[in-house]
Amino acid sequence: MKKNLLVAFVSILATLLLLESGWRAYYFLRNRNAEPEGAFALYAAGESSVAGFSDMSFVSVLERLYSGGFAGRKLYVDNLARRGFVAYYHRTAVRRAISFRKRANPAALIIYTGHNEPPHNPAITGVQKLWLRFGEPLAAKSYFLSDMLYLLWERGILQVSAPEGHEWYELQLRHIIETARANGVQPFIATVASNMSGADPSLKLDDEGKFLSLARPGWELERKGRWLEARDYYKSMLEHYPAYAAHSHFRLGKCLEHMREYDQAREHYWLSADADPRLCLGKVDSIQTGIIRKLAAEYKIPLVDVVSAFEKNSLHGIMGSTLLGDGQHPNTDGVALLADVFSAALASGYNTPAAPPLGSAQGLKRLMKTDSDYDMKAHRGHLASLLRYSYLHKPWAEAAYEHAREHAAALKRMGAWDPLNDYYYFLLDHAPEMDRILGCRSGFPAGVLEDMSPPMEYDELSRLYSKIVSGEAPCSWPVSRCPSCMNI
Incomplete structure (x- = not known):
């Protein structure tokens, strides 16, 4: 019996080793010569804001800006973004694209993701914590197991992530950074912009009628321009009905904007994002933004501060609809600004002249020859x-x-x-x-x-x-x- 168990164990182990070898050989053959010889390779990972719309993204704009070359080399661009997916997908896409690439080519990876993650919830189970601490990092070392787990996750057969919580988001960003560095690719991680003042938060309501009866008096005060009274009403609502915090903070932001208390308004918009249950068009919250800044400092990699750039170029320093078309996607002015910010960061990182800034949607349209x-x-x-x-x-x-x-x-x-x-x-x-x-x-x-x-x-x-x-x-x-x- 023991001998049979040993034979079975050795057979399974041998099979796994054979599959792992085959998987690695596949990626080696696929990626080894994917980049043109002597080129500068630019990869990008993220969601719809990176994928763009109508064949237009800030990545394609960067490609056009440096069509004559970057850092003295021909530019090769591979946009790995996919709309609507979480960071777990982007981590998988990065590993599949750059594993075993030729390190002789200089390369950079733009990381701009966060809108599609679930809301923060620190109360994850002990089993989930064990998986995050031990199981997931161990599986990540195997190309075969990683792809199998991803396939099961994509098909909805297996839950391989914490159901809620930014620990999972942070872990995926770490994997992306470490995979990039292990394959000779310089990561450029970016904070992520969201429409703080121009897109209402989502709400998870058990009783819609109760919410409407509570919220309507505040809306009526706003409609009449009685901003101070509306502010006090929403403060009271926030104190007594914390379940509606996302809405109350958002409306407080609106009132404070009208009262010209812009710093306080910005603070409440961020608090609204922190409380948003993210049923649709999730805003990147302050916890995620802190994780991004922390990882940039910890790994000593370039931080592209998109949030600061968007706030600097927004009315009263509050990210809104001047640069974002809905809750999270940049409009044409936003695409132009993203391209300018990443262009400057890449040029600084490689000590090469930056392309002239686009400045606005008009500059973008002239560059792309759009109609x-x-x-x-x-x-x-x-x-x-x-x-x-x-x-x-x-x-x-x-x-x-x-x-x-x-x-x-x-x-x-x-x-x-x-x-x-x-x-x-x-x-x-x-x-x-x-x-x-x-x-x-x-x-x-x-x-x-x-x-x-x-x-x-x-x-x-x-x-x-x-x-x-x-x-x-x-x-x-x-x-x-x-x-x-x-x-x-």
Whole structure:
């Protein structure tokens, strides 16, 4: 019996070693000559803010800025970003892309991620702590086990992360940094900008009616311009109803902005981000920002302080809709600023002249030689994101709703309005019908959000939409809130 167990153990071990060797050989053959000989390689890891929209990202802008070369070498760019994914994916993507690369080529890795992480919750279980402390680092040393665990995670079969908590986020950033350095790639880690004043926080409500009854008196005071009274009301609400802290801090920020108490307003916006349950369009909070700064100092790697740059270039030093199109994605001015900030950081890191700064969206458009087609795609991309945000946050997401209307109006001026855009407004303003057809409040189908393509439910929703517009079916929202009924 013991002999059979020993044989089985040795067989399993031999199989694992064989698989590990095969996995490493695969990455060696794939990556060894992926970069052009003598090039400077620039990699980027992150979410949709790095992936960009309509073939436009700050990474593609950097590629165009240094099309003539960087640090005396031809520039090779590999944008590893993927929309909607957490840092665990980005860590996997980085390892798969740069393992066993030729270290003779100088290389840099931009790390800009954090919006898609779950909210901070320090109360993780003992088993999760053991996994984070021992199991996960051990598995990370094996290419085969890492890929298998990732595959199981991606398929939803296995939970390999803490369900909530920034410990997991920090661990993934550490893996990314260490993987980069082990393969001769210089990491440039960046703080992450969010729309603090222009996008309402999400709320996890057990009783929506109770929340509305509590919040509406404050909203009414704001509507009347009674900012001091509204401020005191939200302070009281914050004290007695801490479950609504994200909303109360956000409204306090709004009141303090109107009272010209900008430093205090900024503080409350950050506190709102810290309390946000992140049901949609998560803002990077102060804990994550602190982790990023800590890791830059600990590993002695360049810190690209995007947050400071965005605050410096925002009205009253508060990140808002002047540089961000929705809760987290940069608008064209924001893309230009990101490109300028990273360009300066890379040039400083390699002691090479920086490209002339773009300065604004106009400089970006001149560089990229974009036309109205880009503007149209940009407006549509922001409209889709804002309407998804508004749908999941009704009825208190008025700020995002108004920004969506602005993008829609721009599309109409450009003659680029089409039935699909009307369709977005239908999805936004007829929530009960949306719930009935899709069966949940999980947001728009991916096809609508990513590719602006009709989703599977298009025919059924289109028929219902036509009935509502024609009056054959009732509209479930007041006319004052329904763009379709208002013929916008």
